[in-house]
Amino acid sequence: MKHMLKSIFRSGKFVAGFAIFAAILLGVLIYPIFVPDPPLKIIAQGTFFEPGIYVSVYDSLSAPTHILNLDEASTKRITSKLSEDDRVAIQKWLVGAGIPEAEIDLANTEQLLEQWFSNYDSTKRVAGMTNADRNYYIRLNTAVTGLLGDEGVSIAVVNPDTGVLEEIGTVLATDYVNVGEVANVRVLPLGTDNFGRDVLTELVAATRVSLQIGLVAGIIATLIGLILGLVSGYIGGFVDDAIMFITNLFTVIPSFVLLILISFSIGQDKRGPFMVAMVIGFTSWVWTARAVRSQVISLRNRDHVNLSKLSGHSITHIILADILPYIASYVVMALILQISSGILAEAGLSILGLGPRTTDMPTLGLMMQWAMIYQAHILGKWWAYFPVIITIAMITFSMNLMNTGLDQVFNPALRE
Amino acid sequence: MAVFYFEKEAVLKGYQKYFLNKVLWFIVTLVAAFILNFILPRLMPGDPVAAIVSRMAQGMSNSSGVQAIYEQYTELFGTNKPMIEQFFIYMRNVVHGDFGFSIAQYPRTVSDVIRSSIMWTIGLQFPAIIVGWLIGNTLGALAAYLKGGFDKVLMPVSIFLSNLPAFGMAVILLVIFSVTLKWFPTSGGYGFDLIPNMSWKFVWSVIVHYQLPFWSIVLITIGGQAIGMRSMSIYELNADYVKYSRFMGIKDRKIVSYVFRNAMLPQITGLALSIGTMVGGALVAEIIFSYPGLGSTILTAVLGGDYPLISATTLIITVMVLAANFLIEIIYGFLDPRIKSAQAD
Numbered sequence: 001m002k003h004m005l006k007s008i009f010r011s012g013k014f015v016a017g018f019a020i021f022a023a024i025l026l027g028v029l030i031y032p033i034f035v036p037d038p039p040l041k042i043i044a045q046g047t048f049f050e051p052g053i054y055v056s057v058y059d060s061l062s063a064p065t066h067i068l069n070l071d072e073a074s075t076k077r078i079t080s081k082l083s084e085d086d087r088v089a090i091q092k093w094l095v096g097a098g099i100p101e102a103e104i105d106l107a108n109t110e111q112l113l114e115q116w117f118s119n120y121d122s123t124k125r126v127a128g129m130t131n132a133d134r135n136y137y138i139r140l141n142t143a144v145t146g147l148l149g150d151e152g153v154s155i156a157v158v159n160p161d162t163g164v165l166e167e168i169g170t171v172l173a174t175d176y177v178n179v180g181e182v183a184n185v186r187v188l189p190l191g192t193d194n195f196g197r198d199v200l201t202e203l204v205a206a207t208r209v210s211l212q213i214g215l216v217a218g219i220i221a222t223l224i225g226l227i228l229g230l231v232s233g234y235i236g237g238f239v240d241d242a243i244m245f246i247t248n249l250f251t252v253i254p255s256f257v258l259l260i261l262i263s264f265s266i267g268q269d270k271r272g273p274f275m276v277a278m279v280i281g282f283t284s285w286v287w288t289a290r291a292v293r294s295q296v297i298s299l300r301n302r303d304h305v306n307l308s309k310l311s312g313h314s315i316t317h318i319i320l321a322d323i324l325p326y327i328a329s330y331v332v333m334a335l336i337l338q339i340s341s342g343i344l345a346e347a348g349l350s351i352l353g354l355g356p357r358t359t360d361m362p363t364l365g366l367m368m369q370w371a372m373i374y375q376a377h378i379l380g381k382w383w384a385y386f387p388v389i390i391t392i393a394m395i396t397f398s399m400n401l402m403n404t405g406l407d408q409v410f411n412p413a414l415r416e
Numbered sequence: 417m418a419v420f421y422f423e424k425e426a427v428l429k430g431y432q433k434y435f436l437n438k439v440l441w442f443i444v445t446l447v448a449a450f451i452l453n454f455i456l457p458r459l460m461p462g463d464p465v466a467a468i469v470s471r472m473a474q475g476m477s478n479s480s481g482v483q484a485i486y487e488q489y490t491e492l493f494g495t496n497k498p499m500i501e502q503f504f505i506y507m508r509n510v511v512h513g514d515f516g517f518s519i520a521q522y523p524r525t526v527s528d529v530i531r532s533s534i535m536w537t538i539g540l541q542f543p544a545i546i547v548g549w550l551i552g553n554t555l556g557a558l559a560a561y562l563k564g565g566f567d568k569v570l571m572p573v574s575i576f577l578s579n580l581p582a583f584g585m586a587v588i589l590l591v592i593f594s595v596t597l598k599w600f601p602t603s604g605g606y607g608f609d610l611i612p613n614m615s616w617k618f619v620w621s622v623i624v625h626y627q628l629p630f631w632s633i634v635l636i637t638i639g640g641q642a643i644g645m646r647s648m649s650i651y652e653l654n655a656d657y658v659k660y661s662r663f664m665g666i667k668d669r670k671i672v673s674y675v676f677r678n679a680m681l682p683q684i685t686g687l688a689l690s691i692g693t694m695v696g697g698a699l700v701a702e703i704i705f706s707y708p709g710l711g712s713t714i715l716t717a718v719l720g721g722d723y724p725l726i727s728a729t730t731l732i733i734t735v736m737v738l739a740a741n742f743l744i745e746i747i748y749g750f751l752d753p754r755i756k757s758a759q760a761d
Contacts, residue, residue: 253449254692254737257730264726265457348700353718389584397579
């Protein structure tokens with residue numbers, strides 16, 4: 001056993017797959033300790049908030065202020081305020097006023113504003129400009145001038161007795177707060193989804209549930225496949241014929257179709273994650289049964305099995321002691337594959353609208369379905385679907401890597 | 417001469433046996449699939465007709481319509497009759513192409529809904545799977561033969577592709593090529609402002625809408641096939657007959673053709689066995705592109721609680737997969753020399 005583990009962990013592919021898988025598992029286990037929120041809690045009012053650090057505006061007003069004199073500050077402020085349309089409008093005016101177009105650089109805010117202030121004159125008539133345009137430029141000028149000023153903004157509250165606004169403080173352009181001193185800061189590394197839930201918290205919970213679904217489905221499928229394969233391979237005869245008939249049937253009848261049919265018949269309310277896992281397990285044992293059977297047939301007439309028979313051991317004993325150990329490595333590999341295909345099956349079912357009921361737990365497939373229904377992919381809200389795809393791909397990739405590694409350890413012929 | 421006749425007869429016998437076997441198996445699976453399609457929903461707790469009627473009552477305001485569907489389904493399922501009789505009623509209706517009315521799209525019939533979507537799915541999936549299979553096998557064989565840099569690039573790419581779920585590939589292609597680059601439309605099977613007809617404008621619109629769903633299925637298929645073909649070819653390239661042929665001084669090209677023919681056979685069997693899974697994945701990919709095929713039909717049926725539509729769609733998909741499987745087996749029969757030489761024993 002020790003020797004076997006050693007040789008398994010000497011396989012680079014297995015170790016790489018194992019490391020990725022362990023990292024995912026660790027993340028799933030550790031994250032909830034730091035962010036214990038329920039995964040389906042709606043925290044945001046509105047859909048698809050971008051990933052980032054959200055600082056409470058209210059609390060930052062009462063946080064201690066620090067004065068920082070930074071040269072770039074006003075330029076940055078104007079750059080972020082001056083929209084692309086405004087820039088184009090300024091350029092149009094300047095060109096109309098006789099500035100050569102080559103001298104105007106739309107990206108260079110500082111130069112653009114300098115040209116604007118030195119040339120703008122509200123009384124000047126530019127050819128082809130309507131009255132509405134003129135008013136627009138006057139407004140634009142006021143807005144831009146206001147941006148440059150540093151008088152600050154007043155904070156006022158309504159006096160409950162008189163109903164009059166009373167100034168309680170001013171915020172200067174040079175005032176800063178330390179994010180650490182603001183009472184309420186929420187980091188949303190992956191933003192929020194269409195319902196206003198924290199995507200990362202949801203993703204971690206979904207990964208956990210999907211892994212559980214995969215595990216349950218994989219164990220059920222492997223157990224059924226193992227038992228049927230053992231019985232059919234070892235006993236042979238009519239039992240073998242009957243089991244093989246059923247197995248061959250389910251090989252060609254697509255399991256996906258059975259999944260759809262059964263899931264739909266069960267109905268949305270009764271479809272919990274565990275139920276979905278069971279259905280997946282019961283429809284995907286076919287490959288394991290076939291493979292186990294062919295291995296058992298090749299083992300059935302080996303000397304040690306015959307010896308065991310002659311010694312009068314029972315069938316259970318022979319299967320457990322003389323056959324199972326030889327196919328154990330194969331069964332483990334089959335289990336790993338079943339888990340990863342179970343996770344994929346859940347995702348496919350959920351996109352079709354046949355996943356677990358949506359009220360108690362997220363799964364990777366459900367997250368994908370929500371993102372697709374709310375058109376996150378067309379609206380460019382990558383954080384709602386891309387992390388989900390990556391997570392699914394990483395799980396299946398790590399499992400396939402582990403499997404290939406194991407295959408090479410147990411099947412010396414495959415070693416390169 | 418006598419020997420020649422004898423051989424020919426034996427060959428024919430070998431074929432005959434093989435094809436007869438396959439036809440028989442096709443019929444058996446078809447019947448089994450049909451029975452499963454009938455019996456699975458009825459094994460579930462609750463009365464399917466009652467469930468349908470309760471779902472219908474929520475969605476419809478037209479009470480005479482509800483009444484019509486209720487009668488239609490009591491007739492179609494005949495739930496008050498014994499199971500065996502229900503089965504024959506169901507079978508007779510299905511043979512006549514009568515799947516009843518669609519609930520979500522009432523007053524359209526289920527066969528009408530399916531007729532309008534099935535060609536999209538067949539037109540998309542089977543060419544895509546075949547093209548993907550051909551490209552994948554060619555690449556895999558080349559990787560095994562050329563080794564070196566080609567192999568080193570192709571293998572990681574294939575492993576990556578084969579680990580991506582079909583819908584993941586669909587989303588990624590969609591975001592890159594239609595949302596960001598705007599080269600292709602984001603959804604549908606043809607322009608939303610067009611009515612299906614045979615004009616050039618419509619055909620062009622169909623072709624443009626076809627590209628992304630098609631290539632997403634092709635890419636996914638390539639990954640798995642290339643990996644399989646590569647290991648199969650490596651195994652064959654190291655086989656004794658290759659070494660022996662080399663000793664005999666047979667030309668390299670000739671040997672390679674032997675090798676690939678032999679490596680190809682398990683890949684054909686593999687295609688037959690995995691075509692069901694591929695179709696399942698591709699159905700989900702259809703949904704991402706809102707392609708008007710059976711995948712999208714299933715989604716609307718599920719969302720609308722449209723039981724008759726689901727049942728008919730799954731039956732049609734099963735029949736399609738079984739037929740594809742049967743076709744592949746028949747082609748395999750012509751390609752595998754062992755079947756030709758099987759002495760009807």
